[in-house]
Amino acid sequence: MLFTELNFWVFFAVVAALYIMLPHRGQNRMLLVASYVFYGAWDWRFLSLILLSTVVDYLVGLAMAREPRDQRRRHLLGISLAVNLGMLGIFKYLGFFVDSFINLSNSLGIPADPVVLGIVLPVGISFYTFQTLSYTIDIYRRDLEPTRDFLDFALFVAFFPQLVAGPIERASNLLPNISMPRQLSWEALARGSVLCLVGLIKKIVIADGVAPSVDAVYASAAPSGADIAVATWLFAIQIYCDFSGYTDIARGVAKMLGFGLMRNFAQPYFAADPQEFWRRWHISLSTWLRDYLYISLGGNRGGRWATYRNLMATMTLGGIWHGAAWNFVLWGIYQGGLLAVHRALAGRHQRVGEGDRRSLTGWVLRIGAILLFFQVVCYGWLLFRATSFGQIVDFTGRLLTPEAGYLDLSLPPPPVAALLGMLWLLFWDVLVEHSGNVRFYRGWPVVLRAGLYAGMIYLLAFGATTQTAAFIYFQF
Structure with missing residues (x-):
């Protein structure tokens, strides 16, 4: 269902009518079902990926909250990273890396037969993967307490308005909005x-x-x-x-x-300038990359050249996030280069x-x-x-x-x-x-x-x- 198609607005009218009639908990349960219907309209088989990510990160979040030992907490976070990034890697990047390896082998004179994988990219997988990862990372950092309500967490992962193309929400913002009663108004x-x-x-x-x-x-x-x-x-x-x-x-x-x-x-x-641009463009992704990747790499704490390296790495990975193709890699390198050059010059010129x-x-x-x-x-x-x-x-x-x-x-x-x-x-x-x-x-x-x-x-x-x-x- 596309926002530009009549069938979406018919779907939304039905959802809104039910929503008005239901109490808070009933609204949440209905929205969860509606979100799965919305996503399943593209391909119902990919609902299994959302469910897997939801179950794993819900259980990991609860386990980390109970675990005082840092090493065990890191292992639990590793499970979340492996599952979510593993799914993203298989469905979005495996074919790209296989094709790149075959092309490289052929260019070196080493025959390699093409492999046809036929992997279909699940719509929106990059968005909901980053959204649920932010939840487990925030719990690992002790910035967030996990939710005990599995169905509320499932709605956080699958909320249909922003499920397939963002914004990439944080649990600290969206989960309270889900767990607390909401006031409807004409405004x-x-x-x-x-x-x-x-x-x-x-x-x-x-x-x-x-x-x-x-x-x-x-x-x-x-x-x-x-x-x-x-x-x-x-x-x-x-x-x-x-x-x-x-x-x-x-x-x-x-x-x-x-x-x-x-x-x-x-x-x-x-x-x-590039720094201002990334404060204005795709804010949910740029802040995600800043908070969970750039800062984790060291941010600007390791000196000038380490900062440039971290900027380049962050934006290159941000380019790869956009798609499995070399032009996106180049675009990420270009954006990282702009940010590094701007940072180098920013202290010298107003x-x-x-x-x-x-x-x-x-x-x-x-x-x-x-x-x-x-x-x-x-x-x-x-x-x-x-x-x-x-x-x-x-x-x-x-x-x-x-x-x-x-x-x-x-x-x-x-x-x-x-x-x-x-x-x-x-x-x-x-x-x-x-x-x-x-x-x-x-x-x-x-x-x-x-x-x-x-x-x-x-x-x-x-x-x-x-x-x-x-x-x-x-x-x-």
């Missing part, structure tokens, strides 16, 4: 509805609208430099709208049920535009830094979107080598609705950034708010099509 219903509307516009109107233009260039054998640049800019918009659109809808659906999920995006393309943003000079410098850094981010998206290492080399060469036809633009233009959607998104994100409030519109007069909502509904209807595309991050 939460209104807020959730606006979030869903924003997310649907981002996904259906903008992301799906620009996708054919991007796909045409990245499927082309010899695009011009201008085509590559424009398609990559459009892909930056596509992936932002696709992913943040999903999390907006997830947060909106959860909000209407009385749950508060964490904000996952904070106008990331208004960042002026951050552009900081200190006096109220002055005209400060704003000009800030905007210039944002526009410049956006190009740096976009090259990273070229690495991310490329279909092969050869395409990365080819497209990079075409971008850096002006020649005849360099400025020829032949990619199919996005539809009018997508262009209008991008203007609306710029307006929306500028107001959120300027006000520092995602609910900036709440202070507007009723007439203005009604006009805003009506315009958004019209834009969604204008840009809607009968075809629906899966969210990009479902493959991760």
Whole structure:
């Protein structure tokens, strides 16, 4: 079931109707069943993986809480890591490593027959694996007490709004929301509805609208430099709208049920440097990598070069988390390199535009830094979107080598609705950034708010099509 399909909203209407009629414990049990139905709609066989992860981490959490000896606690944590990362490794990475080994052997003149594994990637496995791992790691660190209610823990792992593409929730946030009674309100219903509307516009109107233009260039054998640049800019918009659109809808659906999920995006393309970008982009993953990987590796405690090493290792593994392909590895290395270079320079130069943003000079410098850094981010998206290492080399060469036809633009233009959607998104994100409030519109007069909502509904209807595309991050 996709958030953009009618069958999901019929499913949600049934869930919401039952939810209103049930007491707190009944709500939780019904939500757990609904979450398994939601996930099983893709492939019911993969429910066994969620159940295995749930049972193992529930029992490990209880055992660690009872065990005072650090060595035994480490062994118990090792069981959780082995089970969760083992499943992730088999289903997501085994085929990639086997194929890479075969290619390496053949390149060295050692014959190796190809192996066809036929392993299907379970949707959302990276997200719920990291979510349940954070639970056992927090208990190991004594930052969290385990829950005694198995069914509440199962709902924490499988909660359907954010199950397949995040945000990656922490038990310290979501479990209390599950275990305590929730208050439903018209305010939460209104807020959730606006979030869903924003997310649907981002996904259906903008992301799906620009996708054919991007796909045409990245499927082309010899695009011009201008085509590559424009398609990559459009892909930056596509992936932002696709992913943040999903999390907006997830947060909106959860909000209407009385749950508060964490904000996952904070106008990331208004960042002026890589550190700021990762405070704004995929916040639930970047904070997970920081808290459970970067700090575990030593963080910035071992001196300058150890810090650079830890940044590179963290972001490289973050790239691998996104997918089993070498372009994701390169993207992670690229992001780690940006963070390391920024950290090396940050102590020597004041951050552009900081200190006096109220002055005209400060704003000009800030905007210039944002526009410049956006190009740096976009090259990273070229690495991310490329279909092969050869395409990365080819497209990079075409971008850096002006020649005849360099400025020829032949990619199919996005539809009018997508262009209008991008203007609306710029307006929306500028107001959120300027006000520092995602609910900036709440202070507007009723007439203005009604006009805003009506315009958004019209834009969604204008840009809607009968075809629906899966969210990009479902493959991760």
